[in-house]
Amino acid sequence: MNALPACCTPLLDHWPLPRPLAGVRLISTRFDPALLTADDFTLTGIPRPRGVDKRQAEFLAGRLCAHAALHQLTGTGTVPAVGEDRAPQWPGGISGSITHSHGWAAAVVARHADWRGLGLDMERLLGAERANRLAGEILTPAELRRLAQQSAERQARLVTLTFSLKESLFKALYPLVHKRFYFEHAELLECSDDGSARLRLLIDLSPEWHSGRELEGQFSLFDGSLLSLVAVPSNQGE
Known part of the structure; x- marks a missing residue:
């Protein structure tokens, strides 16, 4: 082409x-x-x-x-x-x-x-007001408690990041489990200023991909947007 x-x-x-x-x-x-x-x-x-x-x-x-x-x-x-x-x-x-x-x-x-799996997602950074409205739909109770400890500006970024990483997680795992899952079925455990993140499943998707399984992700900010990636190594879970 x-x-x-x-x-x-x-x-x-x-x-x-x-x-x-x-x-x-x-x-x-x-x-x-x-x-x-x-x-x-x-x-x-x-x-x-x-x-x-x-x-x-x-x-x-x-x-x-x-x-x-x-x-x-x-x-x-x-x-x-x-x-x-x-x-x-x-x-x-x-x-x-x-x-x-x-x-x-x-x-x-x-x-x-x-x-074995790749999930890539790009999101425009949410404003503080919209992030506040959407937080209850995207974040788990534990994530909401951690969110409340952040400044308003960091809260908006964290809601965007959580949304994007969960979207990337879905894209990475769906081809492996062929089962849909939603925002409440995973949680963002931690994220660092260096662009690294860690997520955990809260649902049993398969014998391999069960509740408690953790995966790593990464992210970057540019041009007012957030890009995230979750990648499943070939030797993970095999």
Whole structure:
């Protein structure tokens, strides 16, 4: 796929998170739905989804990143189809994740031999008022108690971070357990200024992924947004 639509900036092969992971490739782009044209899907060979221009531009940008990341990893670029559960369908032996938010999209991929699961999520930082409204829906009682000890500014950032990391956790584990779970089914145990985080499951998803299992995550802040990643190593739980 050589063509790049005008609605997307040149694809960027980079690592905007604090800890590089061996064998993982991340590709991103910025996109503008106002520049999307009907021909962009024909040009790129990506099936056009239903929805408004914003939704279509998000889909196109995310799939372009996924195609490029797969090509970097395997030498063969494919476009992940949409499964019946609406999740991307990655090639056999490949883990991957796609995210998009406010004109930025990215995809991350790795071989199963290195990483069994990957979850990537980008969120715009919440304002204090909205974070306060959403905290009860996103945080567990234990997380709410820890939140109350923080300043108002740090509370908004912590609610955003918890939301994003739980989204990344879901994306990383869903392909392994094929079972949906929600914000109340995991908790953020700790996060550090260096961008590291630790989460714990509060639900039994499978004999392997049971309540009490802990996973590591990482995150970074840039351009008013928060990017998080949860990666399941190939030797974890096996």
